[in-house]
Amino acid sequence: MAKTADHVVQLARLARAAGAQLARATGPGRRSILLAIAxxxxxxxxxxxxxxxxxxxxxxxxxxxxxxxxxxxLVDRLALTDRKLDGLCDGLGQLADQLDLIGRVDLERExxxxxxxxxxxxxxxxxxxxxxxxxDAVPQIAGLALRTGNAVLLKGGREARRSxxxxxxxxxxxxxxxxxxxxxxxxxxDRSDVDALLTLDREIDLVIARGSSAFVRHVQSRTSIxxxxxxxxxxxxxxxxxxxxxxxxxxxxxxxxxxxxxxxxIETLLWEPGAxxxxxxxxxxxxxxxxxxxxxxxxxxxxxxLDPATDDDWSTEYSDKTLSIKRxxxxxxxxxxIDRYGSRHTEALIADDEFAATTFIASxxxxxxFHNASTRFADGYRYGLGAELxxxxxxxxxxxxxxxxxxxxxxxLLRGTGQIASDYGxxxxxxxxxxxxxxx
Amino acid sequence: MAKTADHVVQLARLARAAGAQLARATGPGRRSILLAIAxxxxxxxxxxxxxxxxxxxxxxxxxxxxxxxxxxxLVDRLALTDRKLDGLCDGLGQLADQLDLIGRVDLERExxxxxxxxxxxxxxxxxxxxxxxxxDAVPQIAGLALRTGNAVLLKGGREARRSxxxxxxxxxxxxxxxxxxxxxxxxxxDRSDVDALLTLDREIDLVIARGSSAFVRHVQSRTSIxxxxxxxxxxxxxxxxxxxxxxxxxxxxxxxxxxxxxxxxIETLLWEPGAxxxxxxxxxxxxxxxxxxxxxxxxxxxxxxLDPATDDDWSTEYSDKTLSIKRxxxxxxxxxxIDRYGSRHTEALIADDEFAATTFIASxxxxxxFHNASTRFADGYRYGLGAELxxxxxxxxxxxxxxxxxxxxxxxLLRGTGQIASDYGxxxxxxxxxxxxxxx
Numbered sequence: 001m002a003k004t005a006d007h008v009v010q011l012a013r014l015a016r017a018a019g020a021q022l023a024r025a026t027g028p029g030r031r032s033i034l035l036a037i038a039x040x041x042x043x044x045x046x047x048x049x050x051x052x053x054x055x056x057x058x059x060x061x062x063x064x065x066x067x068x069x070x071x072x073x074l075v076d077r078l079a080l081t082d083r084k085l086d087g088l089c090d091g092l093g094q095l096a097d098q099l100d101l102i103g104r105v106d107l108e109r110e111x112x113x114x115x116x117x118x119x120x121x122x123x124x125x126x127x128x129x130x131x132x133x134x135x136d137a138v139p140q141i142a143g144l145a146l147r148t149g150n151a152v153l154l155k156g157g158r159e160a161r162r163s164x165x166x167x168x169x170x171x172x173x174x175x176x177x178x179x180x181x182x183x184x185x186x187x188x189x190d191r192s193d194v195d196a197l198l199t200l201d202r203e204i205d206l207v208i209a210r211g212s213s214a215f216v217r218h219v220q221s222r223t224s225i226x227x228x229x230x231x232x233x234x235x236x237x238x239x240x241x242x243x244x245x246x247x248x249x250x251x252x253x254x255x256x257x258x259x260x261x262x263x264x265x266i267e268t269l270l271w272e273p274g275a276x277x278x279x280x281x282x283x284x285x286x287x288x289x290x291x292x293x294x295x296x297x298x299x300x301x302x303x304x305x306l307d308p309a310t311d312d313d314w315s316t317e318y319s320d321k322t323l324s325i326k327r328x329x330x331x332x333x334x335x336x337x338i339d340r341y342g343s344r345h346t347e348a349l350i351a352d353d354e355f356a357a358t359t360f361i362a363s364x365x366x367x368x369x370f371h372n373a374s375t376r377f378a379d380g381y382r383y384g385l386g387a388e389l390x391x392x393x394x395x396x397x398x399x400x401x402x403x404x405x406x407x408x409x410x411x412x413l414l415r416g417t418g419q420i421a422s423d424y425g426x427x428x429x430x431x432x433x434x435x436x437x438x439x440x
Numbered sequence: 441m442a443k444t445a446d447h448v449v450q451l452a453r454l455a456r457a458a459g460a461q462l463a464r465a466t467g468p469g470r471r472s473i474l475l476a477i478a479x480x481x482x483x484x485x486x487x488x489x490x491x492x493x494x495x496x497x498x499x500x501x502x503x504x505x506x507x508x509x510x511x512x513x514l515v516d517r518l519a520l521t522d523r524k525l526d527g528l529c530d531g532l533g534q535l536a537d538q539l540d541l542i543g544r545v546d547l548e549r550e551x552x553x554x555x556x557x558x559x560x561x562x563x564x565x566x567x568x569x570x571x572x573x574x575x576d577a578v579p580q581i582a583g584l585a586l587r588t589g590n591a592v593l594l595k596g597g598r599e600a601r602r603s604x605x606x607x608x609x610x611x612x613x614x615x616x617x618x619x620x621x622x623x624x625x626x627x628x629x630d631r632s633d634v635d636a637l638l639t640l641d642r643e644i645d646l647v648i649a650r651g652s653s654a655f656v657r658h659v660q661s662r663t664s665i666x667x668x669x670x671x672x673x674x675x676x677x678x679x680x681x682x683x684x685x686x687x688x689x690x691x692x693x694x695x696x697x698x699x700x701x702x703x704x705x706i707e708t709l710l711w712e713p714g715a716x717x718x719x720x721x722x723x724x725x726x727x728x729x730x731x732x733x734x735x736x737x738x739x740x741x742x743x744x745x746l747d748p749a750t751d752d753d754w755s756t757e758y759s760d761k762t763l764s765i766k767r768x769x770x771x772x773x774x775x776x777x778i779d780r781y782g783s784r785h786t787e788a789l790i791a792d793d794e795f796a797a798t799t800f801i802a803s804x805x806x807x808x809x810f811h812n813a814s815t816r817f818a819d820g821y822r823y824g825l826g827a828e829l830x831x832x833x834x835x836x837x838x839x840x841x842x843x844x845x846x847x848x849x850x851x852x853l854l855r856g857t858g859q860i861a862s863d864y865g866x867x868x869x870x871x872x873x874x875x876x877x878x879x880x
Contacts, residue, residue, distance in 0.1 A: 016779075024802050109824055115813060117823055124835055125805060205835055224660065226836050247858040254860035339456075361853055362464050365565060373555060373856030382861065383557055383852065384549055384873035395564055395645055395849045396666050397836035409835045412823065413801055416813030418687040420694035421822065433824035 008196040011153055012203035014183030015126045019151030021181050023123045027100030033146050033178055034096035038089045040174045041139060047085060050170070053162040054080040054135065061159050070159065077134045078159055084136055091387070092143045098386065101408050102149045108437035112429065115416040122411050123149035125205040128197045130219065132211055133157025138167040141208075142185050144387055148407040153197060153204070155188035198223035206407075210390055213263075213317060228402060230393045232343035233263025234317050235375045238334045238360070239282065240351035241274025247372060248278035248350050249285035252323075254374040255348070257289045261319045263391060264346050264368075264378040268314060269325045270334045276302060278350065279325075291321045298327035314341045331356055335363050342366060344393050346378040346400075367393060367400035448636040451593055452643035454623030455566045459591030461621050463563045467540030473586050473618055474536035478529045480614045481579060487525060490610070493602040494520040494575065501599050510599065517574045518599055524576055531827070532583045538826065541848050542589045548877035552869065555856040562851050563589035565645040568637045570659065572651055573597025578607040581648075582625050584827055588847040593637060593644070595628035638663035646847075648830055653703075653757060668842060670833045672783035673703025674757050675815045678774045678800070679722065680791035681714025687812065688718035688790050689725035692763075694814040695788070697729045701759045703831060704786050704808075704818040708754060709765045710774045716742060718790065719765075731761045738767035754781045771796055775803050782806060784833050786818040786840075807833060807840035 022030070040046050061078050064070040107119040127150050131137050138154060145152035156164045164187060172182035188194060197204060201224050209219040209229035216229040237255055239248050255266040271279045283303055286293060294313055295306035306325065313324040314337070328334045338347050348370035349360045357371045368378040378401065380388025385403035392398050398406035423429050462470070480486050501518050504510040547559040567590050571577050578594060585592035596604045604627060612622035628634060637644060641664050649659040649669035656669040677695055679688050695706040711719045723743055726733060734753055735746035746765065753764040754777070768774045778787050788810035789800045797811045808818040818841065820828025825843035832838050838846035863869050 020803060020805070111817070111822065111824065115817075220664065226666075226834070244858070250858060250860055254862050258860075258862045357855070361855075363460060365460070366851065368852040368854065370854040371856065372858055373854050374860045376861035377551070377555075377854055377856075377859070378852070379861075382551065382864070382871065384551065384871065384875070394666070399849055400852045409839055411806065412808040412818070412840045414808065414810040414813050414817055415797070415801075416811065416817075418684070418690060418812055419817070420690055420698075420814045421816035421819075422694050422698045424822070431822065431824065435824070 005193060005196040008188065008193050009200065009203070011183070011186040011188070012126060012197070012200050014181070015151035015153055015186055016203050018175075018181035018184035019123065019126050019149070022146065022151065022184055023102070023125075023149045025149065025180075027102065030100060030102070030147055030149060031096045033175065033180065034092050034143055036174050036178050037139065037143065037146075037171060038092035038096070040170055041085055041092070042089050046170055047082065050085070050163065050166050051080060051082075053166040054078075057135075057160055057162045064159075074133055074159065077132070078163075080135055080163060088136055088139050092139065095143050095147050095387065098147065098404070101404060105437055106410070107435070110432055110434040110436065111414070112419065112424075112432045115414070115419045118413045119410050120413055121408050124407055124409050125150060126203060127152045127206050127208060127407065128155075128194075128204045128225070129153070129208045130155045130194055130210065131157070131208075133159040135160040135163035135167060137210075138164055139171065140387065141389075142168075142171050144389060144404055144407065146184065148404050150407050151184040151186075153186040153188055155194050155197075158190070194219075195222065198225065201225050208390055226397070228390055228392050228394075228398065228406060230263050230343075230345060230391045232317055232393065233265070233345045233391075234268075234315070234341060234343040235264060235266045235346045236268050236270055236334075236338050236342060236348070237266045237375065238328075238338070238347075238349040239269065239271040239275040239278045240331065240349055240353060240356045240360075241272055242353035242356060243275050243278035243350040244352060245277045245281035248275075249281035251348070251350060251372075251374045252282040253285045253289055255376055256286060256291055256323050257321065258374070258376045260321050262376065264375050265319075266348075266375055267317055267324065268341070269323060270328050270337060271299070271325070272328050272330055272334065279303075283325075286323060289321070291323050294322065294324045296326045299325045317343075331359060335360070338364060338366075344395075345391070346370065346375045348373065348375050367391070445633060445636040448628065448633050449640065449643070451623070451626040451628070452566060452637070452640050454621070455591035455593055455626055456643055458621035458624035459563065459566050459589070462586065462591065462624055463542070463565075463589045465589065465620075467542065470540060470542070470587055470589060471536045473615065473620065474532050474583055476614050476618055477579065477583065477586075477611060478532035478536070480610055481525055481532070482529050486610055487522065490525070490603065490606050491520060491522075493606040494518075497575075497600055497602045504599075514573055514599065517572070518603075520575055520603060528576055528579050532579065535583050535587050535827065538587065538844070541844060545877055546850070547875070550872055550874040550876065551854075552859065552864075552872045555854070555859045558853045559850050560853055561848050564847055564849050565590060566643060567592045567646050567648060567847065568595075568634075568644045568665070569593070569648045570595045570634055570650065570655075571597070571648075573599040575600040575603035575607060577650075578604050579611065580827065581829070582608075582611050584829060584844055584847065586624065588844050590847050591624040591626075593626040593628055595634050595637075598630070634659075635662065638665065641665050650830055666837070668830055668832050668834075668838065668846060670703050670783075670785060670831045672757055672833065673705070673785045673831075674708075674755070674781060674783040675704060675706045675786045676708045676710055676774075676778050676782060676788070677706045677815065678768075678778070678787075678789040679709065679711040679715040679718045680771065680789055680793060680796045680800075681712055682793035682796060683715050683718035683790040684792060685717045685721035688715075689721040691788070691790060691812075691814045692722040693725045693729055695816055696726060696731055696763050697761065698814070698816045700761050702816065704815050705759075706788075706815055707757055707764065708781070709763060710768050710777060711739070711765070712768055712770055712774065719743075723765075726763060729761070731763050734762065734764045736766045739765045757783075771799060775800070778804060778806075784835075785831070786810065786815045788813065788815050807831070
């Protein structure tokens, strides 16, 4: 076991105690926490404090950008503005008004007279969240956690260190002013703290990792705590011979170029004999967007000016404006290619043929499977989930875009009047098993 | 990565292909598979084949028992009889008639005109199941897997090798006679096959481990595939000062002695000042059952003839007729002890006081939390889940006793008419997000 920094253990234990307090709070109680946080973030002296800290972070970041050590995109994400903070306050208000998901009885069954079993939803407990340099994520993630009765330990990008520190201090002050333990929100300082956190499998119930695939894999390999995150986003767009050429061009361009670094962007275009017109349209559209295209031999027979693709291309998540193109013999061959190389994230086909669409949708093993729509729709906001914690390529618990539901589990509660198990069984008492509230 | 035996990779790939076929089958199709298996197991020549193989396994096992190498309990579990096989046929028939859980739409949302998102339940894919020497588990587990559209690779105890081989052959023949790929059920031969299986994280979607805590931990430590199983069952019974003494005695005896090796048996009895009469009743009852009792200093002040407990006792799962007893100062101290030493499996209190019961139930973080009932009720059959795959002490996906629901996940299916994501957003099109079927 890796060394565990004592202060991280301390933070985790405080968070666990604070989480237990949150779990026992009422729904209206959890709602008012969110409203109090939003109110505080709307106050002018809080704003001044946050923006001053952010200005210092920005100053350092701009120097690093000038030296070529930070990308302009990262510096943009780091900036906090009054408008961003207004948006955060709105978001917290909406979250406050959402249906409380804790304490819901989704099964009630009389096992016998005066022996009643209930399955009741409850928080997971303590979340560990490691995220990129975007300080607005602090109140967002803390809001999602607190709304569902969870405590949370946060570790953001080091470029946002000062902003995150002030934001977490404000959150903790607000918790305290609400009579709650401030330990429900904690901040980790550096990367070694994350390593320590990952060893605390009794204290931390779920790790949410947001960042590069390599980072998520790193986290997964170092912990026995469940990790919510997507280790990879290797998505395909398949052109059936019935694909409409203009639709193929529009969707291919959106799915590759909308945001090439996104996990729901495509990396490989598959096409089958008969789909040549759709392929031509897609290739022309992608070229206009300066996408670097790499083709298999059969594709290059149609488009000789493409770079040749090697076998490595089929398993590469480019995360930039590069796309590999491969001819497959038919739908089943497309399915086999996707099964072999896909990351079970999002897979799409373009087809006018209903039978092909139905077969594709019924067969692909992925969190999201689309027909005649861009893979870029695979996103919590676009799905209407309210807020997105992340996208999971695992199959258990929560799959695809994960909203607040992913922060909830359940307990089995049994209330009796002295019953013992050895009174039941063959030749003894029978269970009644009368279900009053069925599981949906 | 550990070495992967080629024949295990082969079995897993066949299972994956067969699983895809099962997933596309209709509900009535999956039902008829179960009925065909039950029919075959009811045929006299099938019975003769199975019982002959089992007789050979039994002969070897009895020799081993005579040499003291196998426990009589294990030999009992190994035996197949016509009556056990009749029970299996009944169980498969009941499973066949259960509601089909695959293909259910639990959310339908119009993201925009002609752009419809559905969340649809689907099988996990391929299960790897490692279980004890109980050959009747083969048709039971295979039945649960097939009913939910999953393929399964099984590895049973080596003492049941011949019985398991015949049972799996029969299942595969039945699958083939139904026009299905026999690879949906596969049998692993030895322990090194299990090690190979655990490396196949692209082919195997869930590992179900049934056996000792040490075995489950061994499996968990060797794989990145999610594991369903309980690594530990360290359960407590807490006597509040309002506990009824006769109830305390009855429940303590049932919870400790009903089946001491079970994960839902108690290991520690907690009592608080005022609960002395309940403690006396429990101690007397447990002594009559020859339970070895170990007490903390305060407990031994009341019962001087108890053996002294050391700190190690609080974290020991005895799995036999040993029980540790500890005095706690009050309810909160009991909760703190349970939080520190419990395995989040099942925790119970005995109290007539309703406030104490409510506080305990609201506060304990465990899969099952009981009031005035024995911990031994924590079981899929007793909960009325139909069939139990195992008990999970993890919090994600499935918690506590897990039935067929634990074998199911979902996919997000989106059908559009050419929509692209970059048409939506601030200053562009708005999402409609009209929910037609709400998530329950």
